[in-house]
Amino acid sequence: IFVRTPIIAGNWKMNMNPEQTAEFVKAVKDKLPKATEVEAVIAAPAVDLPALLENAKGSELKVAAENCYFEDEGAFTGETSPKVLKEMGVDYVIIGHSERRDYFHETDEDINKKAHAIFNNGMTPIVCCGESLETREAGKAEEWVEAQVKAALKDLTAEQVANLVIAYEPIWAIGTGKTATSDQAEEICAVVRKTVADLYDQDVADKVRIQYGGSVKPANVKELMAKPNIDGGLVGGASLVPESYLELVNFND
Ligand code: PEP
Numbered sequence: 667i668f669v670r671t672p673i674i675a676g677n678w679k680m681n682m683n684p685e686q687t688a689e690f691v692k693a694v695k696d697k698l699p700k701a702t703e704v705e706a707v708i709a710a711p712a713v714d715l716p717a718l719l720e721n722a723k724g725s726e727l728k729v730a731a732e733n734c735y736f737e738d739e740g741a742f743t744g745e746t747s748p749k750v751l752k753e754m755g756v757d758y759v760i761i762g763h764s765e766r767r768d769y770f771h772e773t774d775e776d777i778n779k780k781a782h783a784i785f786n787n788g789m790t791p792i793v794c795c796g797e798s799l800e801t802r803e804a805g806k807a808e809e810w811v812e813a814q815v816k817a818a819l820k821d822l823t824a825e826q827v828a829n830l831v832i833a834y835e836p837i838w839a840i841g842t843g844k845t846a847t848s849d850q851a852e853e854i855c856a857v858v859r860k861t862v863a864d865l866y867d868q869d870v871a872d873k874v875r876i877q878y879g880g881s882v883k884p885a886n887v888k889e890l891m892a893k894p895n896i897d898g899g900l901v902g903g904a905s906l907v908p909e910s911y912l913e914l915v916n917f918n919d
C-alpha cells in the first residue's frame with residue numbers, strides 16, 4: 667500500500683507582517699519534523715513571502731503562497747505571478763479557498779487555470795473545496811464537492827494529480843470554532859479520493875494527498891489525522907501562534 671506523507675499547512679490569511687513572520691519562523695524552525703515524515707508548510711500573504719523564505723532557509727519548513735494569478739506576466743495590475751513565486755523559492759500555492767471564492771468571485775474555471783499555471787511553473791497547488799451549511803443541510807455536500815474537484819482538475823495529467831494536495835474545508839467550519847466531526851470530515855475526504863479514482867485511476871487516488879480544514883487545533887488534530895482518507899490539515903487560526911503550530915505539525919510525537 668502507498669504511504670502518503672502527511673502535510674500540515676498553516677494558512678495565515680491577512681494577519682502577519684514581515685517582522686512577525688521572521689519572529690515566527692525563528693521560533694519554530696529548529697522544532698519542525700523532518701519533511702520526509704511530516705511536511706510542515708506555512709502559507710503567507712505575498713508581502714510576507716520574502717521574510718518567510720529568507721528565515722526558513724536551511725530548515726524543514728516549506729513555503730506556500732495564499733493565491734496567485736494564472737498568467738506568468740503581463741498587464742494584470744495587482745496580481746501575483748506564479749513564475750515569480752517559483753523563482754523566489756515557493757513550493758505550494760493555495761487556490762480556491764472559500765474566502766477567495768466568496769469575496770473575490772474566484773470561479774471553478776479560474777481555479778483550474780491557476781492549477782495549470784502552478785504546475786507549469788514547477789510548484790504544487792493546494793486546491794480547496796467545501797460546501798456551505800445550506801448545501802450540507804440540503805443533503806448536497808457530496809455532489810457539491812465532487813463537482814468542485816472535477817472542475818478544478820480539468821485537463822490535469824495523472825502525474826500532476828498524483829502530486830496534488832486537495833483541502834476539504836466545509837465553509838461552516840472555517841473560523842467558526844465548529845469542527846466537522848472526524849467522521850464527517852473522513853466521509854467527504856473519501857468522496858474526494860473516489861472522485862479522483864473515477865477521473866483517473868486508483869493509483870492516482872492513492873497518491874493524492876487530502877487535507878481537512880476547519881477549526882483544526884492541537885486538541886483535535888490527532889483524531890482527524892487517524893482517519894484513513896485524511897492526510898493533513900489546512901489550518902487558519904491555530905497556525906498563527908508558534909506553540910500551537912508546533913503542536914500541530916508534531917501531532918505524531
Ligand atoms: C482556513 O483558513 O483554511 C481555515 C480552515 O481556518 P480555521 O482553521 O481558522 O478554521
